[in-house]
Amino acid sequence: MRNFFDTLVSRQDMIQDAFLEHIYLSFVAVAIGIAIALPTGIIIARYRRYAEPVIGVTAIFQTIPSLALFGFLVPILGIGSPTALIALIIYALLPILRNTYTGITGVDGSTIEAGRGMGMTRTQILRQIELPLALPFIMAGIRTATVLTVGIATLATFVGAGGLGDIIYRGLQSYNNALVLAGALPVALLAIGFDLILKWIEKRATPKGLKN
Amino acid sequence: MIRFERVTKRFPDGTEALKDVSVVFPTHKLTVVIGPSGCGKTTLMRMVNKLETPTEGDISIDEESITGLEEVKLRRSIGYVIQRIGLFPHMTIEDNVSLVPRLLEWDKEKTAARVEELLKLVGLEPEVYKKRYPLELSGGQQQRVGVVRALAGDPNIILMDEPFSALDPISREQLQDDLRTLQQEIQKTIVFVTHDMDEALKIADMVVVMRDGKIEQAGSPQELINEPANDFVRSFIGLDRINRQRTFGERKLEEFLSVFGMEPAGEALRISGGTTIDEAFSKLESSGYSNLEIVDDGRVLAYASDRDLVKAALRKEEVEKV
Numbered sequence: 150m151r152n153f154f155d156t157l158v159s160r161q162d163m164i165q166d167a168f169l170e171h172i173y174l175s176f177v178a179v180a181i182g183i184a185i186a187l188p189t190g191i192i193i194a195r196y197r198r199y200a201e202p203v204i205g206v207t208a209i210f211q212t213i214p215s216l217a218l219f220g221f222l223v224p225i226l227g228i229g230s231p232t233a234l235i236a237l238i239i240y241a242l243l244p245i246l247r248n249t250y251t252g253i254t255g256v257d258g259s260t261i262e263a264g265r266g267m268g269m270t271r272t273q274i275l276r277q278i279e280l281p282l283a284l285p286f287i288m289a290g291i292r293t294a295t296v297l298t299v300g301i302a303t304l305a306t307f308v309g310a311g312g313l314g315d316i317i318y319r320g321l322q323s324y325n326n327a328l329v330l331a332g333a334l335p336v337a338l339l340a341i342g343f344d345l346i347l348k349w350i351e352k353r354a355t356p357k358g359l360k361n
Numbered sequence: 362m363i364r365f366e367r368v369t370k371r372f373p374d375g376t377e378a379l380k381d382v383s384v385v386f387p388t389h390k391l392t393v394v395i396g397p398s399g400c401g402k403t404t405l406m407r408m409v410n411k412l413e414t415p416t417e418g419d420i421s422i423d424e425e426s427i428t429g430l431e432e433v434k435l436r437r438s439i440g441y442v443i444q445r446i447g448l449f450p451h452m453t454i455e456d457n458v459s460l461v462p463r464l465l466e467w468d469k470e471k472t473a474a475r476v477e478e479l480l481k482l483v484g485l486e487p488e489v490y491k492k493r494y495p496l497e498l499s500g501g502q503q504q505r506v507g508v509v510r511a512l513a514g515d516p517n518i519i520l521m522d523e524p525f526s527a528l529d530p531i532s533r534e535q536l537q538d539d540l541r542t543l544q545q546e547i548q549k550t551i552v553f554v555t556h557d558m559d560e561a562l563k564i565a566d567m568v569v570v571m572r573d574g575k576i577e578q579a580g581s582p583q584e585l586i587n588e589p590a591n592d593f594v595r596s597f598i599g600l601d602r603i604n605r606q607r608t609f610g611e612r613k614l615e616e617f618l619s620v621f622g623m624e625p626a627g628e629a630l631r632i633s634g635g636t637t638i639d640e641a642f643s644k645l646e647s648s649g650y651s652n653l654e655i656v657d658d659g660r661v662l663a664y665a666s667d668r669d670l671v672k673a674a675l676r677k678e679e680v681e682k683v
Contacts, residue, residue: 212552259443259444259447260447260449260450262443263441263443263447263448263449264449265412265436266410266412266439266441266443267434267436267437267461267464267510267511267519268432268433268434268435268437268438268461269433269460269464269466270433273464277449278449282450282451302476356450356451356495357449357451358450358451358452358453358494358495358496359450359496
C-alpha cells in the first residue's frame with residue numbers, strides 16, 4: 150500500500166498527463182460518436198427499412214475484439230491518436246444509435262398522430278414531440294457508450310496514443326504492481342465519475358411530465 | 362358545410378374502406394358517424410383534414426375543394442380530438458392547449474388569454490391546472506383538456522375520433538353532457554366518430570350510420586328511431602333503444618297484432634297497420650266507432666276494440682316485434 154502511494158507521488162506528473170490524455174481520447178471519441186450516431190438514429194427511425202442493416206453493421210463492429218480492431222487499423226492508418234480515436238468511435242456508435250432508434254420508434258403512435266392532425270410539420274413533430282420523449286433513452290445510450298469508451302481507451306497505448314493504458318502497460322512490463330494500480334484505479338474512477346455525471350444529466354433530461 | 366362527393370378510398374392492399382360515399386355535414390351541427398368497427402367511419406373523418414386522401418371523388422369545405430389546400434395549413438384550421446392519450450405527456454396543460462395558437466404564431470398575450478378562457482370553459486381552474494402535466498390529471502380531466510385544445514385555434518370545424526370511449530361510464534356521461542352544453546355555446550361544425558349508439562342518440566343533431574364503407578342512413582336521431590331505413594340500421598340501433606326512445610303513442614298498430622284478435626267485435630273503422638296508436642285514438646274519437654279493423658294492402662290483419670288497445674298499452678313491454 151505504501152508502495153502504491155509512493156508511486157503516486159513519484160510518478161505524479163506522468164499519471165496526470167496520462168489521465169488528461171485519457172479524458173481527451175474518451176471525450177472526443179464519444180462526442181464524435183454522438184455526432185455520427187444521433188443523426189443516423191433519427192434518420193433510420195424515419196426510414197425504417199434501413200434500420201436493420203445499419204444497426205446490423207454497427208453490431209458487427211461491436212463484436213470485433215477491441216485489441217484486434219486496434220491491430221487492424223494500424224496497417225491502414227499507422228500509429229497515433231487518430232487510429233485510437235477511430236477505433237473508439239466505432240465502439241461508441243452502437244449504443245447511441247440503437248438507443249436513439251428505440252427511443253424514437255417507441256414514442257406512442259397516437260401522440261404523433263395527434264401532432265400530425267393538429268398541423269405540425271414533420272420537423273416540428275421530431276423536435277417538439279419525438280426527441281423530447283426519446284431523450285431519456287438517448288441519454289442512456291450515451292452513458293453506456295461513455296463507460297465503454299473509457300474502458301477500451303486503455304488499449305490506446307498499443308497504437309501509441311497514450312492514456313492511462315501507458316501506465317498500466319509500463320507497470321506490467323516492469324512487474325510493478327503499484328504502477329499497474331496507479332493506472333487502473335484512475336480508469337475505474339473516471340468511468341464511475343462519468344457514469345454518475347451522465348446519470349444526473351439523464352435524470353434532468355427526462356421530461357417532467359413523465360417522471361412518475 | 363363539409364361535402365363528400367362520390368368518395369372512394371382504396372388502400373394499397375386493395376381493401377376498400379369507403380365505397381362511393383356522398384354525404385353532407387351541415388354547418389354548426391354536431392354530426393355523429395357511427396358503425397361497427399372496420400366500417401370506414403374513422404377513414405371518413407380523417408379525410409376531412411387530409412390524414413387520408415380519397416382515391417376517387419372530392420371533398421369540399423364550404424364549397425371549396427380541399428384537394429388543392431396545403432395539408433398543414435388545413436389541419437391548423439380544423440380542431441382534432443383523438444381517442445385516449447392525445448395529450449403530449451411532456452408538455453404542461455398550458456403548452457398542450459396553446460399548441461395550435463403557437464403553430465399559428467399568435468402573440469403571447471393573446472395565446473395566454475385564450476388558454477385561460479378555454480380552461481375555464483370546461484371547468485378547470487387555470488391557476489390550478491395550467492402548470493400541471495397530463496398524467497397528473499384524471500382521465501376525464503385529460504379529455505376535457507383534449508377537447509379545449511382542439512378549440513384553441515378557434516376552428517370552425519372540429520373532428521372527434523371516439524374521444525370518450527376510454528373513459529369510465531360516469532365521466533363519459535358527464536363529458537357528453539358538457540359537450541352538448543359547450544356546442545350550444547360555440548356552435549361549431551363537429552364530426553364525431555363513435556361506435557356507441559347511446560352516445561350518438563344523446564349528443565347528435567344528425568347521425569350517419571355506416572356499414573362496409575357505405576352509408577346506410579343519415580338523419581336526425583328521431584328519424585333513425587322512427588324510420589330506420591333497413592334491418593341493419595334497425596338492429597344496430599337496437600330494439601330496446603327504439604322502444605325506450607318512443608312512447609306508446611308513437612308505436613304502430615301492427616306491432617301489437619299478437620294482442621289483438623281476429624274476430625270483429627262489431628262495426629269497425631278500417632285503418633292501416635302502419636298507423637300510430639296516437640293517430641288511431643284520434644281517428645276513433647272523431648269517427649264515433651269503438652272498434653278497429655287493421656288492414657295491410659286490403660288484407661285484414663286483426664280487429665281491435667278500444668279495450669284491446671288498453672291491453673296493448675299494458676303489455677307493451679312484452680311485445681317484441683317491431
